[in-house]
Amino acid sequence: MIVGKRKPFEEIKEMLKKYKKILNVGCGTCISVCLTGGEKEVKILNAELEMARKLEENPIELGASCVERQCDREFLAELDPIVEDYEAILSMACGVGIQFLAERFPEKPVLPAVDTSGLAVNQDVGWYEERCRSCSSCVLAWTGGICPVTLCAKGLYNGPCGGTDKGSCEIDKDQPCAWYMIYERLAGQKRLDCITNIQAPNEWEDQVPRTLLHHGYKKRNHSDKN
Amino acid sequence: MKSGSNLEKILKAGHFAFTGELGPPRGTSAEEVRKKAAHLKGKVDAVNITDNQTAVVRMASWAACIILIQEGLEPNYQMVCRDRNRLAMQADILGAYAHGIRNMLCLSGDHCKFGDHPHAKGVFDIDSMQLIQMVKKMRDEGKFLSGSELEEPPKIFIGAAANPFADPFEWRVHRLAKKINAGVDFIQSQCIYNMEKFQEWIKQSNEMGLTEKVYILAGVTPMKSVGMAKYMKNNVPGMDVPDEIINRLKGVDKKKQGDEGIKIACEQIEQFKEMKGVSGVHLMAIEWEHKVPEITERAKVLPRPQVD
Numbered sequence A: 001m002i003v004g005k006r007k008p009f010e011e012i013k014e015m016l017k018k019y020k021k022i023l024n025v026g027c028g029t030c031i032s033v034c035l036t037g038g039e040k041e042v043k044i045l046n047a048e049l050e051m052a053r054k055l056e057e058n059p060i061e062l063g064a065s066c067v068e069r070q071c072d073r074e075f076l077a078e079l080d081p082i083v084e085d086y087e088a089i090l091s092m093a094c095g096v097g098i099q100f101l102a103e104r105f106p107e108k109p110v111l112p113a114v115d116t117s118g119l120a121v122n123q124d125v126g127w128y129e130e131r132c133r134s135c136s137s138c139v140l141a142w143t144g145g146i147c148p149v150t151l152c153a154k155g156l157y158n159g160p161c162g163g164t165d166k167g168s169c170e171i172d173k174d175q176p177c178a179w180y181m182i183y184e185r186l187a188g189q190k191r192l193d194c195i196t197n198i199q200a201p202n203e204w205e206d207q208v209p210r211t212l213l214h215h216g217y218k219k220r221n222h223s224d225k226n
Numbered sequence B: 001m002k003s004g005s006n007l008e009k010i011l012k013a014g015h016f017a018f019t020g021e022l023g024p025p026r027g028t029s030a031e032e033v034r035k036k037a038a039h040l041k042g043k044v045d046a047v048n049i050t051d052n053q054t055a056v057v058r059m060a061s062w063a064a065c066i067i068l069i070q071e072g073l074e075p076n077y078q079m080v081c082r083d084r085n086r087l088a089m090q091a092d093i094l095g096a097y098a099h100g101i102r103n104m105l106c107l108s109g110d111h112c113k114f115g116d117h118p119h120a121k122g123v124f125d126i127d128s129m130q131l132i133q134m135v136k137k138m139r140d141e142g143k144f145l146s147g148s149e150l151e152e153p154p155k156i157f158i159g160a161a162a163n164p165f166a167d168p169f170e171w172r173v174h175r176l177a178k179k180i181n182a183g184v185d186f187i188q189s190q191c192i193y194n195m196e197k198f199q200e201w202i203k204q205s206n207e208m209g210l211t212e213k214v215y216i217l218a219g220v221t222p223m224k225s226v227g228m229a230k231y232m233k234n235n236v237p238g239m240d241v242p243d244e245i246i247n248r249l250k251g252v253d254k255k256k257q258g259d260e261g262i263k264i265a266c267e268q269i270e271q272f273k274e275m276k277g278v279s280g281v282h283l284m285a286i287e288w289e290h291k292v293p294e295i296t297e298r299a300k301v302l303p304r305p306q307v308d
Helices: A009-016 A039-055 A073-083 A096-106 A178-188 B005-012 B032-042 B061-070 B086-098 B128-141 B169-180 B195-207 B228-234 B242-252 B256-275 B288-297
Strands: A004-005 A023-027 A059-065 A086-092 A110-112 A116-124 A127-131 A172-176 B017-022 B046-050 B075-080 B103-107 B157-162 B185-189 B215-219 B280-283
Touching: A009 A086, A009 A110, A023 A039, A023 A073, A023 A110, A039 A059, A059 A073, A073 A096, A086 A096, A096 A110, A096 A116, A172 A178, B005 B017, B017 B032, B017 B215, B017 B288, B032 B061, B032 B288, B046 B061, B061 B075, B061 B086, B075 B086, B086 B128, B103 B128, B128 B157, B128 B169, B157 B169, B169 B280, B195 B215, B215 B256, B228 B242, B228 B256, B242 B256, B242 B280, B256 B280, B280 B288
Parallel strands: A023 A059, A023 A086, A086 A110, B017 B046, B017 B280, B046 B075, B075 B103, B103 B157, B157 B185, B185 B215, B215 B280
Antiparallel strands: A004 A116, A116 A127
8 A cells, every 4th residue: 555654744834834723634445544634534634633733823714624545536526616825735544645635726736744654565564665666667587576676776687795784774673674575485485496597688668757548448527527 | 808907917927916905085086096096007007096985076087087097107997886877887987998998996985874864875786796697698698788789888897895803704605606607707805804714715715716717816905004094893784804913013113003003914925825716906005005115125025027
């Protein structure tokens, strides 16, 4: 799923300082599951903002909403009737959701309350680890199911480098070396031949905005917003 | 001859090669490069010029290389994958060759986190293995990485690093084999302190026939003090400093520790001269360039051979 971290409170407060009436919109999918921007977090942030602005004698009126997914047009439609009442919108979704919200209401300032940190696994409650950089050319078949693009700090295709230290990455003792793990897993599966050949330079597909259009589908016109 | 560089000639003629290293300044002083170079002149076969070593900004490696050529020394141009993409790398290789640079050392580079701009974006468009392949393609096929033709190919003697002390040890010899397949001509190893482990790695390399396909230069860095030894042991990634080295330095008066460090280095060099599969030594006297004349004298590697 996509995970993110709420921006520091002071930064959010600064962004909102000239507005008196704000709609805070959460997202009920990934960002809610990672305990950052769901219904509950919207309420908490609103309470904090309300209190802080009251103390500053600059009260703010805050609306709260949480749509199922901010990256989906049909769920954003719910906001159409209420957005007009607000000066600006604060989004607690990931970067994708924030942008789609801004696209739907181009006349309103849409502000981010979250810093998106990546595509991650749910290791435990409140603990998420990045696993994919969505590079568009997956190499997991020959790296034992471990992504060197994401987990090697240098993104090496032919690792490990000389900085591996007792299985740790040179950047941090607590960060496992991706290539050490790849070696161990492939050795265990007797598949070291997967990494004896030199992997050619990647042809980076992520240097332009990517669009996915499945075979048999068309780009439809959404001028009616639905 | 692949490049006709002095280093290549010396190795090809079967001499025991001896290379040095010079770190460019954190500023614009050509004079500083010249001063350091003066200590190395006539004492080594080629001089590695580091490329933003430890991810700290310094004068560009190619620029310091040119100063070295002006001073009559042969540079070994180090290039890391951290700071530039494939376009910039190929452009720099062409420019370097045009200025007379004939040796290159292809490296991944230390992570930005260690340096003076810890949050810089690490490029790593290609890695060190792919960089070796790219230089070879430019040299032998006269083609850029993209496959398009280039005029007057750069005849570069291609080097790379090897660290037998980093994990997993069993894979290190295979990684060397990969670098040979990529097209490397010579290897300069990480600083060696654990002789036993290095010997084991060389033994494996000999058994796999790798030392017949590549020249291996053993990396030597004399310890200046116990403090340096402890720092290397605890803070430098992939460094293996056995306690016996630290204890030996501790065993002498503080003022004599540098001397003891040189003594240890010279003993190592004597062993490398006799070690099957080792073609030379790469001396990394870090910020100790002025000691190189003394070290080379004591290591009995002077005068340096002349090969035409």
